Amino acid sequence: MAQAILQLSEIEKAFPGVKALDKASLNVYPGRVMALMGENGAGKSTLMKVLTGIYLKDAGSMSYRGQPAAFQGPRDSQQAGISIIHQELNLIPELTIAENIFLGREPTGPFGRIQWRRMYDEADQLLARLNVKHSAKTLLCDLSLGEQQMVEIAKAISFESSVIIMDEPTDALTDTETASLFQVIRELRDQGCGIVYISHRLKEIFDICDDITVLRDGKFIGECPVAETTEDRLIEMMVGRKLEEQYPRIAVTHGETCLEVIGLTGSGVHDVSFSLKRGEILGVSGLMGAGRTELMKVIYGALPSERGVINLNGKTINPVSPQDGLLNGIAYISEDRKGDGLVLGLSVKENMSLCALDQLSQGMQIRHSDEVMAVDDFIRLFNIKTPGRDQIIGNLSGGNQQKVAIAKGLMTKPKVLILDEPTRGVDVGAKKEIYQLINQFKADGMSIILVSSDMPEVLGMSDRILVMHEGRICGEFDAKDADQEKLLACAVGKTINEEAA
Ligand SMILES: Nc1ncnc2c1ncn2[C@@H]1O[C@H](COP(=O)(O)OP(=O)(O)OP(=O)(O)O)[C@@H](O)[C@H]1O
Ligand SMILES: [Mg+2]
Numbered sequence: 001m002a003q004a005i006l007q008l009s010e011i012e013k014a015f016p017g018v019k020a021l022d023k024a025s026l027n028v029y030p031g032r033v034m035a036l037m038g039e040n041g042a043g044k045s046t047l048m049k050v051l052t053g054i055y056l057k058d059a060g061s062m063s064y065r066g067q068p069a070a071f072q073g074p075r076d077s078q079q080a081g082i083s084i085i086h087q088e089l090n091l092i093p094e095l096t097i098a099e100n101i102f103l104g105r106e107p108t109g110p111f112g113r114i115q116w117r118r119m120y121d122e123a124d125q126l127l128a129r130l131n132v133k134h135s136a137k138t139l140l141c142d143l144s145l146g147e148q149q150m151v152e153i154a155k156a157i158s159f160e161s162s163v164i165i166m167d168e169p170t171d172a173l174t175d176t177e178t179a180s181l182f183q184v185i186r187e188l189r190d191q192g193c194g195i196v197y198i199s200h201r202l203k204e205i206f207d208i209c210d211d212i213t214v215l216r217d218g219k220f221i222g223e224c225p226v227a228e229t230t231e232d233r234l235i236e237m238m239v240g241r242k243l244e245e246q247y248p249r250i251a252v253t254h255g256e257t258c259l260e261v262i263g264l265t266g267s268g269v270h271d272v273s274f275s276l277k278r279g280e281i282l283g284v285s286g287l288m289g290a291g292r293t294e295l296m297k298v299i300y301g302a303l304p305s306e307r308g309v310i311n312l313n314g315k316t317i318n319p320v321s322p323q324d325g326l327l328n329g330i331a332y333i334s335e336d337r338k339g340d341g342l343v344l345g346l347s348v349k350e351n352m353s354l355c356a357l358d359q360l361s362q363g364m365q366i367r368h369s370d371e372v373m374a375v376d377d378f379i380r381l382f383n384i385k386t387p388g389r390d391q392i393i394g395n396l397s398g399g400n401q402q403k404v405a406i407a408k409g410l411m412t413k414p415k416v417l418i419l420d421e422p423t424r425g426v427d428v429g430a431k432k433e434i435y436q437l438i439n440q441f442k443a444d445g446m447s448i449i450l451v452s453s454d455m456p457e458v459l460g461m462s463d464r465i466l467v468m469h470e471g472r473i474c475g476e477f478d479a480k481d482a483d484q485e486k487l488l489a490c491a492v493g494k495t496i497n498e499e500a501a
Helices: 044-051 074-080 097-101 116-129 145-158 175-190 202-208 231-239 292-300 322-327 348-353 368-381 398-411 428-443 455-461 484-491 496-500
Strands: 006-015 018-028 033-037 059-064 082-085 163-167 194-198 211-216 219-225 257-266 269-277 281-285 307-312 315-317 330-333 416-420 447-451 464-469 472-478
Touching: 006 044, 018 033, 018 044, 018 059, 018 194, 018 211, 033 044, 033 202, 033 231, 044 163, 044 194, 074 082, 082 145, 097 116, 097 145, 116 145, 145 163, 145 175, 175 194, 175 202, 194 202, 202 231, 211 231, 219 231, 231 428, 257 292, 269 292, 269 447, 269 472, 281 292, 281 455, 281 484, 292 322, 292 330, 292 416, 292 447, 322 330, 330 398, 348 368, 348 398, 368 398, 398 416, 398 428, 428 447, 428 455, 447 455, 455 484, 464 484, 472 484
Parallel strands: 018 219, 033 194, 033 211, 082 163, 163 194, 281 447, 281 464, 330 416, 416 447
Antiparallel strands: 006 018, 006 059, 211 219, 257 269, 257 307, 307 315, 464 472
């Protein structure tokens, strides 16, 4: 194999109360894609931040192009030819796509004038390469989350770097966007670029990566070519033990109907009707953009409806705001945990109890002992990696933030719990913990709606599955009669019955 272009060895990094990296190592080879794998909080993002000079390492060494290297900051590593796409977006919503891509290094002509034409042309070319169908003059805030991510990717490749790091780049992408990204990754690789690819999606790893490095608890566990390993072996390396059955579906006798939606229309949702019993998990499947999130937002009051009825335990409700939805007993855990889920500057405790203050208060007083107990329970139950409940949530790893977001919804003890992509960015071990918790709430008689693009997850966890297409429900399946092919055919708008006829 070629000589590594970049080598990190035995890197150590501690934060107050956390040893994030404990002799972590990584090699990046030119013309190859290296997967960096590990559970939530294993230290992947931290290692990349040490590499690019965002964090100072405590110990260890780094070499780049055969020379010892230490970067003073992202600008420094960027100039040396190393680009990074961070797990969290770093773009400015009020600027255009092109302005975001070339921020601080706009092409200039004589007299230092910005050459706008050239900037927009170059940005348009980058977008075309990634198959993004927007003009570079579009404002960033007019793009979907996935499209914004594509802009971040366009920016990273615009530097023509020799090493490109991608920290969970496909989290918010549609399948088509992911395919375009993979095409570009292959081109970059063939041009000799070394790529670090971080993802929890095993399928992607086997699709696009050449080698794998595994970290566990900040330690280097091993490096091997993808062709020489299997999913099971990889999971074992990551979690340090074998995982049994991933989807522990349980049988619960369903109770009375809890939620009934009749003819709901508005905000991109068309004439949707369904019902949900106590102790039932209803999966909602469909392609990205099928209107699933919109439907959920209308149900819990974040988006307005024009027509239709929502009954909760036999009583008609009309939630006009998320607070209102919550008061009625409907909790929604957003797919966009940063945008409308968590307050990154507040602590784990504050984030979790934010919505549950009603339940935790007596008169005007918050019962702090109850709050602390409930929060600690969730930290334990969810196995949330944090030195304590007072840690600022922005310091938690991405997957652990997601667990806090789910705990936050559960703290309100809702009657209906809506989970929108609950395991996105969550590692295999933690996924299972989340599934087990969902089951526990199911057994307690909670009604749960599980919106997910992960088909095995929907199939494995739900009792019944609705499929959406263009804002409508286009199919309903009993989980035991459904399979991936049927769901997919339905999601793209084929009618199953016609086929059978
Ligand atoms: N700025 C910080 N201050 C305090 N602790 C931090 C900080 N950054 C990271 N950590 C801690 O370091 C550990 C490693 O986090 P890191 O974000 O590198 O994990 P990760 O492997 O990227 O996980 P994920 O898959 O969830 O994104 C975690 O326990 C995290 O809480
Ligand atoms: Mg991370």
